[in-house]
Amino acid sequence: MTSSRTTLRAAIGTVSAAVLAGAVLAGAPASAAPAPARTAATARPAATGSPTLRFVDITGAGGITLKANVFTPAGADGGRRYPLVVLPTSWAMPQVEYLAQARRLAEAGYVVVGYNSRGFWQSGGQIETAGPQDVADASKVVDWALAHTPADPHKVGMAGVSYGAGISLLAAASDKRIKAVAALSGWADLIGSIYSGRTPHLQAAAVLGGAGALTGRPSPELQQVLKDFLSADMSKEKDMIAWGRKRSPATYLDRINANGAAILLGNAWGDSLFPPDQYAAFFEKLKGPKRLEFRPGDHATAEGLGLLGLPNDTWNDSKRWLDHYLKGVDNGIDREPPVLLKSRSTGAYEGYKSWRDVPSAHRRIALDGTRRVHTGIDSGADGGLIFLSSMLDQFFRLPPMASIPLLPRSAAAVWQSAPYPTGQRVRGTTRLHTTVTSTASSGTAIAYLYDVGPLGLGKLVTHAPFTFHDKTPDRPFGVDLDLFATAYDVPAGHRLAVVVDTVDPLYIAQNPAGARLTFSSPADDPSYVSVPVRDQDHGS
Incomplete structure (x- = not known):
């Protein structure tokens, strides 16, 4: 295991460089590849004022404090209700992660609440890795928004990148109020992602573990799981798989289908943490409105440009998805082929009727x-x-x-x-x-x-x-x-x-x-x- 520990340290050491490189490379020419055709209905409406932003404390499951920020549309008052979008942060990211996209949504008439997932930064609790308390937190945030903002209880959506995507999908299985989800660079099968082929994905686990320790408070359970995982202790394999299944949206597929939320899944071909196959398998089993988008890149790089407030196809489609299924906008996204792929070689988009129809x-x-x-x-x-x-x-x-x-x-x-x-x-x-x-x-x-x-x-x-x-x-x-x-x-x-x-x-x-x-x-x-x-x- 000496070589494994050496590689682990190297992987942790490169995570900051990789994130910085992603921000720099986001301006590379490839990002300017043409987007799919859009209908006129998708044009961004002219702003009539600036949304209001405030930072708040929300009581999460078990009484912990979740640090959050709230955007409210300009001119909002008690006489009108607006669709609500809840944005849980990614693993190790602070609560300002989604400010650019949250403002954009608020300008389009949404109440938007972004919050720091439990155990990270200033939010209370410990890192539970999308466990039951994280799912309960999402519902608590919805509760708070319906009580303290002009949010419409019948038009609730969630979106997020990576960890936020996983929590959003899990919440859609437990909270019937959630009508639409945009899950970007997330997972449907946690163990199938970082333990595919019964092989521990060393660098992926090292980066997650290292980033969690640097920015949050890993729970004792998570610390033990990472220890067993990185030691490749086969005597703990069944326990590890059970831990992962509990945190996998695919485990709750029947509940997600029964609740009927419209689900958009987006990922990158080269995602080092959550390879695309597990999303594709999950997509095929969804029975409600659904969309699958794969683009070149690695974990969260396909949508990273949008987090900086710059043009981004992934976030554009996410907003179109929410517009249609929360606001009822006839923008045509429901009539487009539900599988959208972008070639690594040409940068061209291709649409398909299903994942099975791709080859x-x-x-x-x-x-x-x-x-x-x-x-x-x-x-x-x-x-x-x-x-x-x-x-x-x-x-x-x-x-x-x-x-x-x-x-x-x-x-x-x-x-x-x-x-x-x-x-x-x-x-x-x-x-x-x-x-x-x-x-x-x-x-x-x-x-x-x-x-x-x-x-x-x-x-x-x-x-x-x-x-x-x-x-x-x-x-x-x-x-x-x-x-x-x-x-x-x-x-x-x-x-x-x-x-x-x-x-x-x-x-x-x-x-x-x-x-x-x-x-x-x-x-x-x-x-x-x-x-x-x-x-x-x-x-x-």
Whole structure:
């Protein structure tokens, strides 16, 4: 675990740099990509005065104090009621996080209450990680707003980024008053996000834990969960999964559907904390009004520009969503394709009827022959550095890269397709199926898909880790793995390469010293990677 602790310290040390880099890069040219067509009804109304802002204390669950700010539309009086939007802050962010967007909403006729989530900054209590008390806090804030502002009890919405998104979705399951939600860069499945493939996401947990300790008061329960998580203590796995399920909106899907809130989900292809697949799976199971938007970037970078008060497609669509489902504005958002994707390669928007409709075909790459690798050796293939790598991809189209011919075959299993004469538009979730034989009962591997140019330089398209336990040494077993969803265009003449190795700084690998992994393709169960592709139309 020495290397894991070293990586943990490095990840915590880079979080501030990553956040600062996001603010700087937000002005990069890629942010000026054209937005989808909008109807005239979405134009921002002329302001008739400035909203009023006041800072207040709100009593949360258990009697703690929540520090909050309230925007009220200009000219508001007791004779008129306005739609209410509640904004819980992101993890480790102060209560001023949403001031720019809150003012914009108030100028459009909303009462807006932003509050610091419990346990952070000046709010009372401890960090409960979107536990029951956090959900109860959201309802307490609604109660306060209905009693102390001209908010309409029949037009209540919530929105938020990251932690605020998760709390908003959970609140929609417990509070029937909530009619609309815009959940940006959040999670539907907490464990499926930071423990996908039964592999602890080291840098993600380190950043969350470090930022929480710096800006708030982690509860003893959270401290223990992080300790068990980062030590990869398998004896605590069931407890950790139960803790995460309690904090996952997907657990309360039936309640969310029964309450019927209109839900917009937005995320980035390269989100280091909450990968997009878990949002897509959740979206498909929602039965009420719904919308799914994926854009290039990393955690919260797709909407970060909007927090600074600058033009931003994500926040524009969030406001359109609230306008339609809280104010009844006929802006057409309910008639648009409910799945909106922005390509990492072109910056163009594509609309689809559902997540299932995103790929129009699947292309298989045969993982033929036998590949044997030694574990614990970093081959040079990896998923990059949390935040920074996906931000470089977002703004400069520079994903993590590796020279495929130079990858040591003793540490990395490699397969390549033939060149694609007309290229490939990868859209959706790539799936790997293979047979593994390990000399040890436990182990970790990471699968990567690369776009390989004529000189052998590979650009990372997607990847995902998987960890296995309690396997009989030297006995083959099957592995099925979903790589993180993406939208990436492979140029004509390029190949796709599949690489599997056993070390990646993003994750905690559990490979015993000296272990070896063998990847084979039995005749009765061939190994392959299935790549989702889209024909040249742009969806529907």
